Structures are given as C-alpha cells and as structure tokens.
Amino acid sequence: MSQQDVHVEHHCEVCFRMAARRCVPCDILCCEIHMKPHQHKGHKVVNPEVKLEELICANHGKPIQLYCNDDKTMMCLMCQMCKDGKHKNHNVVTLETVHAELKDVLKTKCPEVSKSKQHLQSQLDQLQEEVEQTQHTGQSTEGRLEERRRELYQLVDETVDLLMSRVIKRKNKKLSLLMKNMEKRQQQLKSVLEAESLLQTALQELEAVYFMQGFKDLVQRLESVSHFQYLKMAPRTSVGLL
Known part of the structure; x- marks a missing residue:
C-alpha cells in the first residue's frame, strides 16, 4: 500500500498529546479526546499518516467517495454530476461498497x-x-x-x-x-x-x-x-x- 513505511510521530494540534486521527474536512490532527467532537459532527477521520491530497479528487477538490465499475476509477460526487456526462448510465457504487467486495476477493x-x-x-x-x-x-x-x-x-x-x-x-x-x-x-x-x-x-x-x-x-x-x-x-x- 502507499502509506509511508517510516513511522513519524504526530501530535494533537489542540493539546499536543500524541495524535490519534486526522479530521479530513478540518485538516487537523487530534488526540483521542479532541477527535470526538469531529466524529459527532459526522466528519471523516483517518490515520495521521494519511496524505489528504490522496483522498481528494484532483479535478474538483472534493472527497473521493464513489467508484465507477465501468471505468474502474475512483471519483467524487461532482465527477458523477459533471455536465460532460462521462459517467452517465455507468454502474457507480460507494467506495465503501467496492472496498468491502474486493476485500472478500482477497x-x-x-x-x-x-x-x-x-x-x-x-x-x-x-x-x-x-x-x-x-x-x-x-x-x-x-x-x-x-x-x-x-x-x-x-x-x-x-x-x-x-x-x-x-x-x-x-x-x-x-x-x-x-x-x-x-x-x-x-x-x-x-x-x-x-x-x-x-x-x-x-x-x-x-x-x-x-x-x-x-x-x-x-x-x-x-x-x-x-x-x-x-x-x-x-x-x-x-x-x-x-
């Protein structure tokens, strides 16, 4: 996988404790305590080592949430709604759905x-x-x-x-x-x-x-x-x- 192999320590940007997760919408590192308010708001949180730019659509700057089975590509909501109709009538599912299916394959x-x-x-x-x-x-x-x-x-x-x-x-x-x-x-x-x-x-x-x-x-x-x-x-x- 593409995550960095070298371990780097990350610290909470609120209290400077060891960071447990990173909030994607807020782009902030949080410890276990300060992570909870973001989770209550429904924000997506990821591992601190994750590079946010790799979770964001390069074309629209929106979170990658969908997968097109026809084109075999990941995309954001804007990609599906784009006027050029590139994915019109395609079999599009959530990223979590195809993630679970391919895990079953493995x-x-x-x-x-x-x-x-x-x-x-x-x-x-x-x-x-x-x-x-x-x-x-x-x-x-x-x-x-x-x-x-x-x-x-x-x-x-x-x-x-x-x-x-x-x-x-x-x-x-x-x-x-x-x-x-x-x-x-x-x-x-x-x-x-x-x-x-x-x-x-x-x-x-x-x-x-x-x-x-x-x-x-x-x-x-x-x-x-x-x-x-x-x-x-x-x-x-x-x-x-x-």
Whole structure:
C-alpha cells in the first residue's frame, strides 16, 4: 500500500498529546479526546499518516467517495454530476461498497497462499533432512574407505583413492543439487511470506483509496506465489559405493 513505511510521530494540534486521527474536512490532527467532537459532527477521520491530497479528487477538490465499475476509477460526487456526462448510465457504487467486495476477493486468496506456504516449508524440511542424511552417509563411506586403506596398506592405495574420489564427487554433486533446490524453495517461501504479509495488511486496511491503489498489484503477486511449481522429491539414494 502507499502509506509511508517510516513511522513519524504526530501530535494533537489542540493539546499536543500524541495524535490519534486526522479530521479530513478540518485538516487537523487530534488526540483521542479532541477527535470526538469531529466524529459527532459526522466528519471523516483517518490515520495521521494519511496524505489528504490522496483522498481528494484532483479535478474538483472534493472527497473521493464513489467508484465507477465501468471505468474502474475512483471519483467524487461532482465527477458523477459533471455536465460532460462521462459517467452517465455507468454502474457507480460507494467506495465503501467496492472496498468491502474486493476485500472478500482477497480473502479467497488466503487458503491458496497458506497451502503454498505449507507445501514449500514441507519440501524444505525434506531437503534439509536429506542433506543431513547425505552428509552422514558420505562421511561414513569415507571413514570405511580410510579404514580399508590402512588394512591393505599400499597394495590397494590407488584403488582406494579412486573409490574415495568417486564417493566424494557423487556426494558433492548431490549436495550441490540439494542446496540449489533448498535455495530456490527458500526464495519462494520468502516471496510467499511477503505476499501473505501484504495480504494481511490489505485486509486490515481502513482507507479505501490506499486499498484500491494497491489491489491490482497485490492480486497479481498473490497469483504468482500461488502457482509455484512444487519440487517432486526423488527417492533417497545412498552416495556410498560400498
């Protein structure tokens, strides 16, 4: 969403306590106490970080309150009543209505994101387990080869060296593939977690303007992380030769 990420302290312009909300019509910051008279008058109040110019129609300077389903644009009452008839006979609803509807759309994405996260985490756990098993198996094989080298002395030195080289090469090749797969799934999981965080933030967003501005990009991001190709786990095999 478009709200600033950096936290800035705002103070009530009446008593200088910490500001809780900003009154849009009066353009004044208020604490919890001095906010109540504005609410009683039916004034719209928003978070202190909200930029009022982003809630105001650029064409008429009036609060954005409507949404045109035909043009997919937000607008004020004057836009609908404008003489040029741009939105005449269009399907126009309140911003709160489309805000609620699109939140419902996002909620349907929650199971997909959760499922994708669970699949990726499960595969990462399996990969980690196989990495550990591969390392243990490789080390055990190396140890047995070293023991046999000592038993047979120089007679089998070249043969043991050859076998050792094959085991280490196979182990390293498999470990390299496993680590690449882990890195890929970790990146995908990171993307899913980021998308999930943005999804939860959007669902808790109180301001319809910010919600609408980020909705399209958020849906695209959710769809992209919900269609990751899951890794087909191959049967576990030992890297040892003996």
